[in-house]
Amino acid sequence: MKDFASYAGKKGRETEDWLREAQEIAARYDGADENEMLRAVYARALEGKKNGTLTNEQIDAFWHAFSPSLDPARRKKLFKIVLQLKRM
Numbered sequence: 001m002k003d004f005a006s007y008a009g010k011k012g013r014e015t016e017d018w019l020r021e022a023q024e025i026a027a028r029y030d031g032a033d034e035n036e037m038l039r040a041v042y043a044r045a046l047e048g049k050k051n052g053t054l055t056n057e058q059i060d061a062f063w064h065a066f067s068p069s070l071d072p073a074r075r076k077k078l079f080k081i082v083l084q085l086k087r088m
Contacts, residue, residue: 034074038077038078038081041081042081042084042085045059045081045085046085046088049085049088050088054085056086059082059085059086060082060086062082063078063079063082066078067079
């Protein structure tokens with residue numbers, strides 16, 4: 001997954017590639033401030049929305065894939081970001 005648009009919630013090789021990249025990104029932000037990480041996620045997603053490579057369906061797929069692994073407070077923060085991005 002080179003960007004959010006590469007993730008479509010699909011099974012198979014694409015999911016494996018996406019999971020590998022997600023792990024690499026998580027490692028880069030290991031120990032980083034949570035807000036710093038959220039800003040990076042938002043900036044990347046915003047870029048995709050502006051250039052038309054990120055759809056609301058892909059945002060939903062991202063949300064459904066990650067939200068179950070978050071605690072309630074982090075889930076709420078991510079949901080607010082999802083809503084902002086989908087309104088663009």
